[in-house]
Amino acid sequence: MNIALIQPATGTARVLDGKVAVITGSTSGIGLGIAHSFASAGASVVINGFGKPEEINDTVEGLQRETGSKAVYSAADMTKPDEIAAMVTLALETFGRLDILVNNAGIQHVSPIDQFPVEKWDAVLAINLSSAFHTIRLALPAMRRQGGGRIINIASAHALVASPFKAAYVAAKHGIVGLTKVVALETAEQNITCNAICPGYVSTPLVEAQIDDQARSHGIPREQVIRDVLLAQQPNKRFATVEEIGAFATFLASDAAASITGAALPIDGGWTAH
Ligand code: NAD
Numbered sequence: 272m273n274i275a276l277i278q279p280a281t282g283t284a285r286v287l288d289g290k291v292a293v294i295t296g297s298t299s300g301i302g303l304g305i306a307h308s309f310a311s312a313g314a315s316v317v318i319n320g321f322g323k324p325e326e327i328n329d330t331v332e333g334l335q336r337e338t339g340s341k342a343v344y345s346a347a348d349m350t351k352p353d354e355i356a357a358m359v360t361l362a363l364e365t366f367g368r369l370d371i372l373v374n375n376a377g378i379q380h381v382s383p384i385d386q387f388p389v390e391k392w393d394a395v396l397a398i399n400l401s402s403a404f405h406t407i408r409l410a411l412p413a414m415r416r417q418g419g420g421r422i423i424n425i426a427s428a429h430a431l432v433a434s435p436f437k438a439a440y441v442a443a444k445h446g447i448v449g450l451t452k453v454v455a456l457e458t459a460e461q462n463i464t465c466n467a468i469c470p471g472y473v474s475t476p477l478v479e480a481q482i483d484d485q486a487r488s489h490g491i492p493r494e495q496v497i498r499d500v501l502l503a504q505q506p507n508k509r510f511a512t513v514e515e516i517g518a519f520a521t522f523l524a525s526d527a528a529a530s531i532t533g534a535a536l537p538i539d540g541g542w543t544a545h
Contacts, residue, residue, distance in 0.1 A: 284313075285311070285312045285313030286312045286313070286521065286525040286526070286527075287309055287312035287313045287314035287371070287521065287524060287525065288312075288313035288314075289313065290309075290313070290314040290315070290370040290371055290524070291314065291315045291316075291317075291362060291366040291367075291368050291369050291370050291371070292306075292309045292314045292315070292316050292317070292370065292371035292372070292373065292524070293316075293317040293319070293345075293358065293359065293362050293369060293371070293372050293373065293406070293410070294306045294309070294316060294317065294318065294319065294373040294375055295319045295320070295347075295349055295358075295373065295374055295375050295376040295402065295406065296319060296320045296349070296375045296376025296377060297316075297318045297319055297320055297373075297375065298318060298319070298320030298321060298322040298326075298327055298330060299320065299322065299475070299476060299477075300473075300475035300476065300477065300513060301375055301425060301470070301473055301475060301513050301516050301517075302319075302320060302373070302375040302376070302425075303318075303330065303513065304512075304513025304514060304516055304517040305373055305375065305425075305513075305516060305517045305520045305521075306318055306334060306342070307334060307337075307338065307517060308514070308517030308518055308520060308521045309340075309371065309517070309520070309521060309524065310334055310335075310337075310338035310340035310342060311337075311338045311340075312521050312524075312525075313340060314340060314370075314371065314524075315340055315341040315342070315365075315366050316334070316340065316341075316342045316343075317342075317343055317344075317345055317358065317361060317362045317365070317366075318330065318331055318334070318342055318343070318344045318345070319344070319345045319346070319347055319349075319358060319376070320376060321346075327344055331343070331344050341366070343361065343362075343365050345357070345358040345361050345362075349376045349397070349398045349402035350394065350397040350398055350402070352405050355402060355405040355406055355409065356405075356409055358406075359406065359409040359410055359413075363413055368413065368417055369410050369413045369414065369417075369420070370414070370417065370419070370420055370421065370524075371420065371421045371422075371423070371524045372406055372407065372410045372414075372420070372421070372422045372423070373422075373423045373424075373425065373520060374402065374403035374406055374407075374422070374423070374424045374425065374447070375425040376398055376399075376402060377398060377399045377425065377427075378394065378395055378398050378399065379395070379437070379440050380392075380394075380395055380439060380440070381436045381437060382436060382438075383435075383436055384436075384438045387438055387439065391439065392438070392439045395439035395440055395443055396439060396442070396443050396446075399439075399440065399443035399444065399447065400443040400446045400447055400450070403424055403447055403450060404450065407422060407450070407454055407465075410422070411458070411463070414458075414461075414463050415461055415463070418461075418462055419461070419462030419463055420458075420462075420463040420464075421463070421464055421465075421523065421524045421528075422451075422454060422458075422463065422464070422465040422466075423465075423466055423467075423468060423520050423523050423524065424447045424448075424450070424451050424465070424466070424467045424468070425467075425468055425470070425516075426444045426447050426448055426451075426467040426468065426469045426535060427440070427444045427469055427470060428469055428470065428471045428504075428537060428539040428542045428543055429441045429444045429445075430444035430445050430447060430448045430467060430469050430535060431445075431448070431469055431535060431537065431543045432542070432543055432545075434504075444469075447467060448467050448469075448535045451465050451466060451467040451533065451534075451535065452533045455532040455533030455534075456533065458532075459532060459533075462529070464523070464528065464529065464531060464532035465532055465533065466523055466531060466532060466533070466534045466535075466536060467534070467535045467536065468516065468519060468520060468523070468536055468538060469535050469536060469537040469538065469539060469543070470511055470516055470537075470538045470539060471504070471505045471511060471537070471538065471539030471540050471542040472501055472502060472505055472510050472511070472540075473510055473511045473512070473513060473516060474510035474511070474512055474513070475513060478501070478510065481501065482496050482497060482501065485500055485501070497510075502540075504542050504545070505539065505540045505541070505542045506540055506541035506542065506544070506545075507540030507541055508540070509540060511538050511539075511540065515538065516538060519536075519538060523536075
């Protein structure tokens with residue numbers, strides 16, 4: 272991502288000043304974009320995800336330097352409920368509160384269903400769906416004590432429509448929309464909102480790598496891979512950016528979005544309008 276594009280808001284009050292956010296899977300891609308947007312809006316953030324220790328250190332330090340907000344890192348593995356509990360405890364012990372939870376960590380595996388490796392099914396369901404059950408059940412008591420909160424689940428266009436060979440991912444993403452609705456109903460009178468963001472293709476390092484790989488394997492130019500392969504389903508023929516996802520998540524986390532709850536909100540260039 273182009274971090275230089277994200278200007279720290281200075282001077283007047285920032286919309287998330289004084290808030291504390293946990294963003295799972297925020298060492299890269301969409302999660303990191305959301306963490307930058309939140310920190311630029313004044314929130315203290317807990318960064319989570321895998322990566323090389325020195326790169327994670329650089330990310331956390333860079334984020335604090337560029338935004339003037341505080342950031343700490345949790346190495347919690349989203350397949351492990353006890354480590355998820357330790358991440359929530361870290362947020363509460365470091366910052367004394369927890370206002371915003373973003374369930375973003377996710378993995379993909381592509382295979383026909385009759386050949387889908389059982390351990391891959393279990394891993395996709397654990398990281399993309401069950402981790403959100405654990406973070407939500409652990410974060411809600413603090414949000415209720417504080418008198419409010421925001422939960423944002425990063426789903427996918429694949430939470431609303433399917434593609435072949437993505438059984439576990441599509442099942443987990445449809446599942447997280449169901450979880451989003453239940454949590455929204457259970458918290459509706461408590462000043463807590465729970466929504467799902469459903470991106471189409473977003474420009475991240477992983478997607479960038481796919482473009483070059485597919486161009487090589489199909490023997491076609493990058494532009495053709497983007498238009499006819501990756502964005503075949505996406506009518507606007509452009510990738511969303513992590514800055515766009517971050518800006519929308521910041522709005523959902525702000526006081527202005529108090530009446531938006533239980534929604535699955537596409538940012539997909541018209542994909543699910545088909
Ligand atoms: P990414 O691979 O760049 O980031 C994934 C993050 O999750 C990384 O920080 C990684 O370390 C972390 N992670 C993976 N397994 C983990 C585990 N067991 N415990 C803790 N952290 C773990 O991917 P991304 O493209 O930024 O995707 C982020 C989310 O957005 C995912 O839920 C993905 O399904 C969703 N999404 C992405 C796109 C897209 O086009 N990039 C589109 C729709 C939805």
